[in-house]
Amino acid sequence: MSDTTSTGNLEEEQQTTSRFLTFTSDNLVFGVSTDNVIEIITNYMIRPLPMVPDYIRGIINLRGQIIPVMDMRLKLGKPFMEYTASTCIIILEIDSLHIGIAVDSVLQVQNINTALASPIPIENRQELTNLMLSLEDGTVVLLLDCEAVIRGSL
């Protein structure tokens, strides 16, 4: 009896567990599903574009593909920080659209059980994130809502 429940839990856990890439932006830890991540690049020349909101840093030429880059800090209304060696651009593919997000640094890839995540309290809610959870080591991860990223000029 107890055996079955534990395996059931395990299965359930496997179903809701997926791999997330965690990164930081303005001292917050974010997670994005690895299903959406194409690659992580550093040190890229970003070509600024005229007449776009400031959080669109511009476009990059990724092996002939033109990809727009959005700055996480600016998108979340945080102060801009000059890009350093640890600044990364995470290239995401969302609904076959490619977009790069510039983040302070990339942490690691880890398994996160989304069933344990809870909605972010209304008063703390920010754009782009929909769920939050705390990991075993006590860090709080905000999960990125990919749909919201490409929803554009919100």
Added chain:
Amino acid sequence: MDNTTDSLLETFLFETNSLLEQLDERLINAEKAGSFTEDDVNEIFRSMHTIKGSSAMLEYQSLTEVAHHIEDLFFYIRENGMDTLDEEQKSELFDLMFKSMDRLGEDITRVENNQPLDADITDFTNEINSFLKRIQKKDADSSPAALSKAASPDVSSFKMDAPYLLRVFFEPDCGMENLRSFMLVTALEDKDLTFQFFPEDVETNSSTVGTIAENGFLLGFSSEKDAQSAIRVLKSTSNIHTYELISNQSNMQEEAGIPETAVPGKTNHTPPAGSTLLAGGSAPASHTKQSLISVNLSKLDKLMAVVGEIVITESMVIASPDLQNVKLDNFLKSARQLRKLTDDLQDIAMSLRIVPVSSVFQKMNRIVRDMKKTLNKDVRLTIIGEDTEVDKTIVDSISDPIMHIVRNSMDHGIEDTVEERLEAGKEAQAEIILSAKHTGSEVIISVEDDGKGMDTDAILAKASRNGLLTKPVEEYSKKEILSLLMLPGFSTNSEVTEFSGRGVGLDVVRKNVEAIGGVVSITSEEGKGSKTTLKLPLTLAIVDGMEISIGGNIFTIPIANIRQSFKATNEDIILDASGHEIIKCMDEFFPIVRIRDLFHMEEGFTDIDDGIMMWVEASDKSYCIFVDQLIGEQQVVVKPFPPYLNNFNIKHSGISGCTVLGDGNISIILDIGSIYTAAQEIF
């Protein structure tokens, strides 16, 4: 299975469309000449035959029927010659043929759009039949003889002088046995086999259907090897029920005994049949099969994109900073070779998409012909430079605009009556000249008529009635008045006619042409005619651009938009009442747009003395832009912006796309037309 049907259908549509197009052209030329030449008749006959055959395969009943009846008609004409028809019948024949072409064209369009075909075509086929009967009646003496000669010959009288016989039976009820036999014959001929076949007139005589169904289709081979390879062909042919190989040695001996009768009769007969076939459908058809293939346009687009990448990557490799200050003789040698090859590759890839404009031009022949009759105006269409080549996408998108302009010329441009023309001292026959020519990176297509020209006062009056005027009437120059014609909601003809002026006017022409990066302009002289000119880029994928820099950023301006670049000083700048900068250039005044200010850039020159002024033009807008410096001319591969950026209405901010430079950096392509609009919004 679905896939094969699809590709079969695609081939069918492609083939039939091109056949119809060719026929249309032939008809137009023949009508001009007043009669069909022997060549025309044969060609029409063959084309109809092909259409009949292929549509029967795909079971398009109405297409088959119409083609079949036209084939019958032309069979008769081929046998009896065009001369048996009098003038009236000839013109009737032309009308009938044009109608049939339309009919077939409509059906093909229906097939393309997956709509059901019109099942009831008896009216139409009756029309063809009654015409055939009428011309047959005229020489009733000769036709029955000809027909009876063509009617199915007696099977028993037939003797094949080949040692190996193949008797082929088609599947019962598969229909069109004669056509299937003929296709079999063509397939065997493609394999370079020599053989005889019976009935011999399968291509032309539909009454052989019964004979073949009953007795099979006989193929005679001189060696067993040939017969065996024919069997291999049979195995891959569909709808074949059974076949048997008969060794015919005894027959041969028999025939050898009576050489006077059977063999000479046979040998006299076979070569002509064979040679007409060779000269006819099969030989040219197999030839085109080898030299032409149809390719999906999107594949070519992809190829173009990849080639563009290669060209860029190549210059990235060669200009790599790691290689600077290193002496690499062998590397440079190979690099030069690579550059040459990539250049060739780019040229070839470009040329794949380039097609002559003749297909569009030929369509105009037809339009002029039809309108001539309906409007009762005598007009000739002169076509110049129809072999001018342009990118396929451009050819496709100029068809409608040109058609519209030609219709306009026919309808409104040309005088209504001959008397009017004679009074004005012109030839009775009006002329419309459709011409195309290359000028460097552009193609110029113009439609010119020698009609009454445009009445500028009437245009102004109409424009003011429609509330299209933006400044006092006296201030409009002639050029401006003519460009009023292209504003939305302007149509000089108050009535709606069958051909033009359906409320949509030249504004649609302009929109379509501008969508592919072209420019429309109209010139006109009252009493002498008007001319509409389309300036089009050769291709959309690659643009000749001038690279300029502002601060550290590089922009590309299409060369086609640049009139002049010059150095200006602060003293040249004039401020208007509201503080906008204006500069005088070539005795005209132009507003200045500072790209740096427009795009809110942090870097870049502000002092007019430091930078450079560029006089640019796009359709009716002419102005100067101020930039830091010119870098140089370069061909660039245009890339659209990522779709995500459409959220920010980026297209309206004066940039049309981007391109990757040789060093991997991105340059943004300025859209001269929309920069001005964007700048006006800011001011």
